Amino acid sequence: MSASPTVLPEKATHQQTRTFNQQLVLRALHDRSPLSRADLARLTGLTRTSVGGLVGTLIDDGLIEEVGRGQSSGGKSPILMRVAPDGRHLIGLDLGEAQFSGAVVNLRGEILSSIHLPLEGRSGEATLELLFQLVDALRADDLSPLLGIGIGAPGIIDTSTGTVRWSVNLNWAEVRLGPLLEQRYGVPVVVANDSQAAALAELTFFRRPRPNNLIVIKVGRGVGAGIILNGQLFQGDGYGAGEFGHVSIGGADAPCRCGRVGCLETTTSMRALVTIAGAAEPSITDEKGLVAAFRAGVPTVRRIVLDAARELGVAVGWLIGVLNVRHVLLVGPVAQFGDDWLGEVRQYARSSVLMLLARDTQIEFGHVHDDVVVLGASALLMEQQLGLGLVR
Amino acid sequence: MSASPTVLPEKATHQQTRTFNQQLVLRALHDRSPLSRADLARLTGLTRTSVGGLVGTLIDDGLIEEVGRGQSSGGKSPILMRVAPDGRHLIGLDLGEAQFSGAVVNLRGEILSSIHLPLEGRSGEATLELLFQLVDALRADDLSPLLGIGIGAPGIIDTSTGTVRWSVNLNWAEVRLGPLLEQRYGVPVVVANDSQAAALAELTFFRRPRPNNLIVIKVGRGVGAGIILNGQLFQGDGYGAGEFGHVSIGGADAPCRCGRVGCLETTTSMRALVTIAGAAEPSITDEKGLVAAFRAGVPTVRRIVLDAARELGVAVGWLIGVLNVRHVLLVGPVAQFGDDWLGEVRQYARSSVLMLLARDTQIEFGHVHDDVVVLGASALLMEQQLGLGLVR
């Protein structure tokens, strides 16, 4: 699975050259519109003639549009263009633990409409029905051409084939979600892990300039990371890269739902914190209660939560030390613990790795956004279909 | 440094198409010669006509050669070809801690001649002279056209500019080694970290089929890893990826030469083991003595060494858990501890990570080869100059 013995990379053709340059133009416009044909020529290194041709087909495809003349700089005033925001619409889905969310997203990553359907105990096959409902509803009242469907789901997901290899929360194993939906709806479908989707969302829509390397750690009921390296989503040999909620850490010995003890998840996840804090303060039974108690400054709760932050900090330090990545973002419900929590993570991350490496590393909260997974799934679809999104 | 704000990827041109396909052909021949033009056409998907043209220029360049007719399969017998082993020679250098090694390597990774020059206390500028001597001597009696010079050195190295950012052992900082040698010798020069070079050597010359992801951990005086992800060498934002000798691990509290305490290197490196074992058994003063005592079964020494193996195992488990990489190789002097040591690493690596991820992971010794760094540096040069080596 990991090796590619007989498969040679594809040959290069004229068609590919064309596609590549077309994506180059589209991408430039996506990142810094409005631009003129002449601007694009300077930016890409292509001739004005070539750009003219490429722009022509992009306009015919409805992907970009002219938006009027710009200021002259001593000659003919340029015709400015931008990505047509609604040249395509995308459907992004977030198969969460408690509910399925879906949204129609445009090419600028703006959410045009969204729906949330609670799972209500459904599991296995029954959840698929819910999924179909969601997509049907979103497709119903949308007119722009549909680029495809992007899906973020918890678990181990093979993005190359669109297969959910294994998902505890959904109780799915080896579900070929991508092909299934592709057949049903006749549009391209991409599937990714939810943490990976979060990373893609941050990279595509919120980080300028785009970092080459970015780790987004999602701390919710579980703990997982989306890892972008050399400008590409990194999934590992078994598509499980970043699923580090189940690596052992020193000291901890609580049993984990994965069957082992001392997993990172058993001390730092939201689920774990509710349990631990609940044992100390019986009034705490859910996330809301936990956050409220933390904010109110209940000493035992603060201690428990900040201890967890330190554990996570050490793990983050490891990541930084091993991968030397300068951009680490934390997303998920933990953001509610605010800067006290973040400060603790930062301090312990920095103290557990060489100063030289830690110095330039930014550890921050990601954009707090309920729809981050939906956006990320859309971002991946945009990347795969239009060449937008990731760094080349 | 990590971000690329204004820099767009290069446009695609005809020239690039040609180069790409030429490398495709060369690569196919490198991996599984001998092949005929028709074989190559089938393998690459190019037409026989195109392949004929590409092969023509490659032969003119002296990079490949015809090696006679092959068996007919019902028609005209094919003309078989292979990479001309000595179509180019490369100079590979290993700037080690105690000595500088250099070798002339051919396109098959065979070492044609090698030289070892002890450092003898030299440091800084003085080592540069040694470097020049080494290259001069290797160039002297070699006739094949020189493809370039590949260098592996300890420390933090910016491969993109050929700069040694920081090297404790060499006492170098911000040395623009690549440009320096390029100017002096008029050939391309690549520089990489020694662990990274080791990883490239394993990938290019010893692993078939080539894995997409590979981590090679070099345990010698220090501890460092070369990380290959998605078929590319991964260096991180600050070129320090894999330098995980200085991440903290639970339990340990010995002071490290980096100024902090509890670094992985303080318990698992060869240097540390000699020190620790020497304290327990005064007769042990160097690597040789340590290995001998371990092999002889001296109980205290075995305990010390195997404890270290466990520490390393946990660290490896982390790597596997976070990156989900299936191929992990261990290289360096530690290989002398043999399977007992390796078994310990394996066991602890597997126990500290999800079974699902650990199950398919291979943890093995790399090819024990004194010249692994020299070969790896050569491999990187071949990759950059000829498109051989890495996975595309």
Place this chain on the structure above:
DNA sequence: CAACTTTGTCAAGTCTCTTGCCAAAGGTCC
């Protein structure tokens, strides 16, 4: 208003892959 700049486009040229065809060289079958 004349001269210069900048923009966008057209026609011809160049590069590289492909298609169609053919000769050379070998096997298979009678």
Place this chain on the structure above:
DNA sequence: GGACCTTTGGCAAGAGACTTGACAAAGTTG
């Protein structure tokens, strides 16, 4: 041994995509 088929390698013409050179349109500047 000969007719026929298969495989290989290569030539000539064609097609796709970028570039070059030229030019008209539209601005600015003095």
